[in-house]
Amino acid sequence: MFESMEREDKLAARKFADLRKKPHIPAQLVDLVEQVRSIQSQARGQAVVPTVFAGPGSGLASVDQVIQGAPLLARERFSYDAAQAGQLFGRFQELLSGMGGPMAQSAGIVREEGETLMRAAFDAFMANDSSVFVEFAKRTPNAPRALSFLAQSSLTPSITALAESLSASLPKDRTWDQGTCPICGSLAFHSVLSGKEGVRVNCCSFCRAAYRTVRLQCPYCEERDAAKLPYFTADEEPGYRVDACLSCQGYIKTTDFREFDRPSLPALDDLESMSLDILAMKRGFTRPTASAWGF
Ligand SMILES: [Zn+2]
Ligand SMILES: [Zn+2]
Numbered sequence: 414m415f416e417s418m419e420r421e422d423k424l425a426a427r428k429f430a431d432l433r434k435k436p437h438i439p440a441q442l443v444d445l446v447e448q449v450r451s452i453q454s455q456a457r458g459q460a461v462v463p464t465v466f467a468g469p470g471s472g473l474a475s476v477d478q479v480i481q482g483a484p485l486l487a488r489e490r491f492s493y494d495a496a497q498a499g500q501l502f503g504r505f506q507e508l509l510s511g512m513g514g515p516m517a518q519s520a521g522i523v524r525e526e527g528e529t530l531m532r533a534a535f536d537a538f539m540a541n542d543s544s545v546f547v548e549f550a551k552r553t554p555n556a557p558r559a560l561s562f563l564a565q566s567s568l569t570p571s572i573t574a575l576a577e578s579l580s581a582s583l584p585k586d587r588t589w590d591q592g593t594c595p596i597c598g599s600l601a602f603h604s605v606l607s608g609k610e611g612v613r614v615n616c617c618s619f620c621r622a623a624y625r626t627v628r629l630q631c632p633y634c635e636e637r638d639a640a641k642l643p644y645f646t647a648d649e650e651p652g653y654r655v656d657a658c659l660s661c662q663g664y665i666k667t668t669d670f671r672e673f674d675r676p677s678l679p680a681l682d683d684l685e686s687m688s689l690d691i692l693a694m695k696r697g698f699t700r701p702t703a704s705a706w707g708f
Contacts, residue, residue: 414596414622415577416678418454425450427676432685441512446684446706448508449566456501456570460494464578476583482591484598485579488541488619491597494571495535501567502531509563515555522553523560534564541599541619558708565707569621576620588612588625592632596622601632602702603679604656604667611671616679618702623679631658632665633701645692653686655693664698666690680705 416424425447432443472490474483509520523530530549537545538561546564550557576596589595594617601615605623613628630637641659644667652673657664666689668682683705690700 414580414583414624415573416623418458421678422451422454424676424678425454425681428678428681428685431675432681435685437688438684442684445508445512446681449505449706450680452501452504453566453570456497457574460497460571460574462494462571462575462578463492473579479583479595480587480589484594485583485596488597488599489539491539491572491575491620493535493539493568493575497571498535498567499531501570502563505563505566509559515553516559519553519556519559520563522549523563530560531564534560535568538564538568558703561703562707565703572619573621576617576622580622586625588627590627592626592630592635594620594622595624596620600702601665602705603683604632604665605677605679605682606667606669606671607677609671611669613667615665618705621680631656631661631663633663634658634661636660645696647689647692650686650689653682653689655689655698657693657696657698662698663701664693665700666693 429443429447432438433440472486474485479485506520506523509516511517533545537543546561549560553559579596583595592615593600597617597620599617599619602618603616605614605616606612607614611628613626614623615626615632616623626632627637629639629642631642636642636658642656643659644654644656646654652668652670652675654667654669655664656667666683666686668677668679670677693700
């Protein structure tokens with residue numbers, strides 16, 4: 414359910430080379446994401462996470478319960494490496510300051526508010542509560558997502574490290590019936606078709622697990638009627654498609670590189686295919702999750 418960090422680093426190097434060839438993706442954004450991803454990759458290996466989860470009160474579901482649709486450990490029960498997240502928050506805030514413009518202004522406000530805002534943002538992200546981020550966005554309309562970017566980017570390495578250690582207790586290569594992540598119960602932010610048969614692998618917006626799931630199913634409302642699950646592509650974005658749902662009006666972008674020799678890393682595929690988000694929204698579909706970078 415998780416790539417090794419070595420393999421991710423190799424894929425990322427190729428992926429950033431591809432991203433730099435896309436004129437519509439701002440170079441400054443690619444630079445930022447490249448630095449953040451590299452710091453996160455190291456941090457994931459160093460994160461201090463609880464290794465023993467057992468007994469009543471641990472919040473851990475049994476494998477049978479997960480097979481029936483319960484998350485192994487619900488998002489609200491996740492813990493994170495607070496010392497690491499605090500350090501990363503400071504580093505990423507400096508990166509934003511170095512960008513100048515609205516991002517730097519937004520980072521300046523975050524710095525002024527110090528620990529209190531950071532803790533509030535961490536708590537809100539863990540609880541999947543958007544109110545702190547919505548309030549912050551009103552104060553910095555030119556960089557509305559700066560705080561959610563900082564919180565998400567700082568917490569993700571230790572959340573992923575914990576999810577990876579938890580995943581050892583789940584069966585490998587299972588096709589999960591649920592649309593949501595079997596580890597933490599969160600929604601997917603991206604999907605990938607892989608292998609000759611086009612197996613669908615969804616990627617979790619919270620813990621970043623990649624889990625195999627039903628090929629034809631809305632990841633949000635679990636609609637399985639093919640007539641209600643249209644998909645569309647754009648000529649300028651070969652290798653990507655939008656899978657939409659007429660029942661809940663949601664959409665998810667899907668990487669389909671089966672005809673190409675191209676590297677896929679869902680968090681970067683999401684960035685590479687951002688023009689499809691605009692297309693999907695123009696058609697009236699909405700995406701229930703933020704991008705992999707909190708934007
Ligand atoms: Zn998850
Ligand atoms: Zn749906």
